[in-house]
Amino acid sequence: MATIKELIRIEAAGGISFGNYELAQKTKLSDFEYNGDLYKVKTFREITKLERNGMFVYESVPGTTVLDMKVDTGRMEFAVEGTDNTQITVEMEAECEYKVTIDREVAGFIDSNLGGKVSFSADLNPDKAVQVKIEKI
Numbered sequence: 001m002a003t004i005k006e007l008i009r010i011e012a013a014g015g016i017s018f019g020n021y022e023l024a025q026k027t028k029l030s031d032f033e034y035n036g037d038l039y040k041v042k043t044f045r046e047i048t049k050l051e052r053n054g055m056f057v058y059e060s061v062p063g064t065t066v067l068d069m070k071v072d073t074g075r076m077e078f079a080v081e082g083t084d085n086t087q088i089t090v091e092m093e094a095e096c097e098y099k100v101t102i103d104r105e106v107a108g109f110i111d112s113n114l115g116g117k118v119s120f121s122a123d124l125n126p127d128k129a130v131q132v133k134i135e136k137i
Contacts, residue, residue, distance in 0.1 A: 003065045008032045008041045008050075015068035019048035021082045021126075023063070045083075056117075059089045067129055074136030079129035080122065089119040090134060101133040109137065 007029040008018040016034055020027070023044040032039040040051045043063055050058040050066075058066065064082035076090055092098060094116040100107045102122055112118045122130060 007043060008039060010034055011068045013068055013070075015070040015078070017065070017067045017069070018050055019043040019060075019063060019065045021045055021048065021063035021065055056091050058091070061087045064088070064124065065129075076134045077132065079131050080124065081126055081129040082124035083126055084124065085121055086124050087119065087121050088132075089117050092116050092118050092134065093136065097137045099135050099137055101131075101135075103130050 003020040003022050004017050005020065007020060007027060008016060011017055018041045020043050026042060026044045028040065028042040030040045037052050042049045045063050046061070048060045048063040060082065062082060062084060064080050064086060067079040069076070069078035074093065076092065080088070092112050094112055094114055096112050098110050098112060098118050100110055100120050107120060110118050110120060118134060122132070124130065
């Protein structure tokens with residue numbers, strides 16, 4: 001298990017890791033600075049949520065641990081672990097089509113809504129993180 005005990009951290013590879021699906025009570029950390037932005041994470045076994053400068057970035061139900069998240073124009077990559085079938089929602093560009101790949105297999109092509117949200121589900125396991133890649137088509 002690779003839960004993040006400090007709730008959010010910067011990885012050597014340049015991404016950020018956050019969340020702890022093992023927590024029984026909701027825990028949050030605000031004003032974490034990364035690349036000039038302020039991040040806020042809320043996490044526990046039922047939900048994990050990440051905001052950047054007060055705006056939505058990531059949410060999972062139930063909670064997850066996200067490892068080495070990297071966001072670039074039209075693209076987001078991260079590894080994620082948790083329990084059960086998990087609904088994941090991320091913020092991307094509005095009204096665009098995205099290819100979602102989970103562990104090198106195309107999980108689907110998803111259109112973002114007016115707010116830019118892209119939602120998909122993944123079967124997660126606490127013993128193995130799955131790789132997720134979301135790319136604008």
